[in-house]
Amino acid sequence: MTLDQVVVVGVSAAGLTAAETLRREGHGGRLVLVDGDPRPPYDRPPLSKQLLRGDWAEDKLALRPSSALEALDAEWRLGVPADHLDLGARHVRLADGAEVxxxxxxxxxxxxxxxxxxxxxxxxxxxxxxVEDALALRRELVPGAAVVVVGAGFLGTEAAAVAAQIGCHVTVIDPLDLPLQRQLGRRIGGRVAQLHRDHGVTLLCGRGVADVREKDGRTVGVVLDDGAEIVADVLLVAIGAEPVTDWLRGSGLLLDDGVQCDEFCQAAPGVVAAGDVASWLHPALGRLRLEHRMNATEQGMAAAKTLLGQRTPFAPVPYFWSDQYDVRIQVYGRPTADDFAAVEGSLDEGPFAAVQHDADGRVTAVAGWNMPRQLRALRQALVDQQPVSC
Structure with missing residues (x-):
């Protein structure tokens, strides 16, 4: 297939990396980059950490310097989202009515x-x-503010840690018994709970939010599912995310928790997907959709190569991390809500490296708490599907 013009819709980590890969691998035709966000591509993990704390200025979020963006020789359509895909006519309609x-x-x-x-x-x-979300939240995180975070996943617990360090009075609410329980099991979830309690955070786990209270047009509290009320000068809702696929409805693409792709990240002839929106067939792990920063970069490269005819199944080792207080939690693989078993250190105190494994003892996921070197070694056992003694 001749690619005279390639359009990339969504120019964060995955889309930008795809565009760079297209140029690096020889695409010399037109390249059009579309995104509803008016800002040049920026990194998102620091939004809940460095930017929210005020450690970074906005310009430090830039994924590339302006010279690198100019070197792509692309046509940029920022600030105008796509609102329809016509596969038959091979064009994308933008919100301003333009067709690309x-x-x-x-x-x-x-x-x-x-x-x-x-x-x-x-x-x-x-x-x-x-960025606008993070800046608006940062302006309200002042010492003494009553901050309520709904959701004790990675985003919620990271933001809660920042607020506690600033000196806010933080309450975290989640329907599960422990923070990160869904992602890392009860033992590590219990360790995360204790970490937050040690920093003065109130955890209301096993509870839900039924309503909010407003006064003079401003949110001032939340109502729990048992009728109790919690004062909130600031409310952060961190209950997960959903793929942005509205503009693809009626296009003929398969949409089910993202854009359905094959093992090459292809959704239709000449159409690929990458990053948080892509649900693809991992050769070893089955159908996945990963909201991980590293996956966005790797999948952007893989999808671009597929578009150019280089058909290699995309089979990464999933990796993500979370920074909370003075702790870095790192995870390789596809963890479940089952408990991890320590390989080095203790899950109850101090640094540790731990694994999940299948019935045959083969490693399926590894997790570390301030143990990056040991975790890299365990990653290889995961890649090689080897058993590890716990």
Whole structure:
């Protein structure tokens, strides 16, 4: 297939890496980069950490210097999202009515923050997905503020850690018994819970939010599912994200928890997907959709190569990390809610490296708490599907 014009929709980590790979691998035709965000590509993990704490200025989030973006020799359409894909006519319609033709298409529109239906978006209520979200939240995180975080996953616990370090009075609410329980099991979840309690955070786990309270047009509290009320000067809803696929409805692409792709990241002839929005067939792990920063970069490269005819199954070792207080949690593989078993150190105190394994003793996931060197060694056991003694 001749690619005279390639369109990349979504130009964060996955889309930008796809564009760079296309140029590096020899695409000399037109390249059009579309994104609803008016800002040049920026990194998202620091939004809940360095930017939220005020350690970084906005310009430090840039994924590439302006000279590197100019070197792509691309046509940039920022600040105008795509709103329809016509596969038959081979064009993408933008929200301003413009139609952009393509021979090859990269879908990298990522995810959007989920919201509680009864939270109106009034002042004081926040989600955290964009630079603007992070800056708006940062302005309200002042010492002494009563901060309520709904959701004890990675984003919620990271933001709670930042707020506690600033001197806010932080309460975290989650329907599960422990933070990160869904991702890392009860033992590590218990360790994370203790870490937050040690820093003064109140954890209301096993509880849900039924409503919010507003006064004079501002969010001032939440109502729990048992009727109890919690004061909130600041409310952060961190209950996960959903793939941005609205603009693809009716296009003919398969949409089910993201854009359905094969093992090469291909969704249709001449159409690939990458990053948080892509649900693809991992050769070893089955169908996956990963909201991980490293996966976005790796999948952007893989999808671009598929578009150019280099058909290699995309089979990464999933990796993600979380920074909370003075702790870095790192995970390789595809963990479940089952408990990990320590290989080095103790899950109860101090640094540790731990594994999950299958019935035959082969490693399926590894996790570390301030043990990066040991974790890299365990990663190899995961790659080689070797048993590890616990």
């Amino acid at each position: 033709a393509f021979d090859g298409l990269v879908i990298a529109t990522g995810v959007r923050a989920r919201r509680l239906p009864f939270v109106s978006g009034s002042p004081g209520a926040h989600v955290l997905r964009t």
